[in-house]
Amino acid sequence: MRMPRSAGFFGGMVVLVWLAVAPAQSQDGESLDALVEKWLASPHGDYHSQSFTYWNKDGEVPVDCAACHSQTGFLDYLGADGSASGVVDHPAVINAPIGCASCHTSAAHALDSVSFPSGVTVDGLGSSAVCTVCHQGRLSGDDISTATGGIDEDEVSGDLAFMNVHYGVAAAVMRGSDVRGGYQYPGKTYAGTFAHVPNANTCVACHDPHTTQVETDGCISCHRGVEDPRDIRMRHTDFDGDGDNAGGIHAEILGLHGDLLAAIQSYAAEISDASIGYAPGTYPYFFQDSDGDGQIGDDEAAYPNRYQSWTPRLLKAAYNYQVVKKDPGGYVHNPAYMLQLLHDSLEDLSAQVDIDMTAYRRP
Known part of the structure; x- marks a missing residue:
């Protein structure tokens, strides 16, 4: 039996979506009420x-934002509302966190391939496909190459501005060089899709799938002797x-991430002749460090004070810094790719500023 059911979580606005009647319990025995409570407490359900x-x-x-920032937009993207799939046709409803109907529709279950900002389409994603739609970022390293093409590497250009990969870019990191989420320096090889153990x-x-929290028991059961997944390592080289x-x-x-920021600041001061700092919670993240203290205070983290003395070399390094910053789980999703992006960004900056690369190791 099918019946119209509210898609839910619309801040008082009712949108009808055709859904199969939900069972009273999930397959693992949790009640529907318990699952909804989990979801409402998750980032995806945060009003x-x-x-x-x-x-x-x-x-x-x-x-341009609707697919990932409103349930109606996501349903539009899937084509679950009767529209064409793979595109969003109309602006979406506000106050509409991603709810049950986003994933529990036949269109979501059938989704198996997703295109990335680089233009690469990845097939065979299965249950990861709906996650990949919104956790791939908005840019790729290809966009950086296009923006910086034809400009001398160390020329400050008014045509350049910081380019933000976006947020929660785990899918792009996991796929590594296969989708080119980071800026990949010419002549270098990069890790592709990270294949963990099958389970x-x-x-x-x-x-x-409802709280989005990492279930660490499985990590600890395989990686014996650690209590925190951040302590796991399968490579024992001193990379940093x-x-x-x-x-x-x-x-x-x-x-390496901390060293890269220090190198970015040295380069900006010495080559771009304008001090730079990073404010993690404020767009566009890189600002003029007006007082030269290496930090961005509240008075400096304002859009008019955004950093504007970009060279191609500086922009590439800053972009990779942000890619790593915006996937805090990168150490699990694709550690080799993270380390390679950071190492190569440092190495490239070392062509112009004093950075001793002898102690660093590239995976």
Whole structure:
């Protein structure tokens, strides 16, 4: 039996979507009420998240953002509303977190391939396909190449501005060089899709599909002797050159990431002749460091003070810095790709500023 059922979670607005009548319990025995409570407590169901409220002042979510920032937009993208699949045809409803109907429709279940910003389409995604739609970013390294083409590597250009990969880019990181989410330096080889063990090789194998929280029991049962997944490492090289390989691969990525920011700041001051700093919670993230203290204070983190002295070399490194920043789970999703992007960005900056690369190791 089928009946019209509210898609739910629309902040008082009712949108009807045809759904099969939901069972009282899920297959693992959890009640429907329990699953809904989990979802409402998750980032995807957060009514107050900026991800779903940013456009309230406009009264609608624009077409370019709708697929991932409104349930009606996602259903439009899937074609579950009767429209063409793979595109969003209309602006979407505000105050509409991603709800049950986003994933529990025949169109979502049938989705198996997704196109990435690089233009590469990945097939055979199965249950990871719906996650991949929104966790691939909005740009690829190809966009950086296009923007910087024809400009001398160390020429400050008014035609350049920071290019933000977007947020939650786990799918792009997992696929590595196969989809070119990061800026990949010419002449270098990069890790492709990271293949974990078969029972931990999809999004929902590691993340609870309703809370989105990582279920770490499986990690710890295989990687004996650690209590935190961040302490896991399968490569024991000292990649960040600090002389310590006792921590997990997460520590190596953090070390290189911090070194890259320091190198970006050195390059900006010495070559672009304009100090730069990073503010993690404020767009467009890189700002003029007006007082030269290496930090971006609240008074500096304002759009008019955005960094504007970009060279191609600086933009490439900053883009890769942001790719790593916007996938905090990159140490699990594709650690080799993360390390390669950071190492090569440092190496490229070292052509112009004093960076001792001898202690660093590239996977």
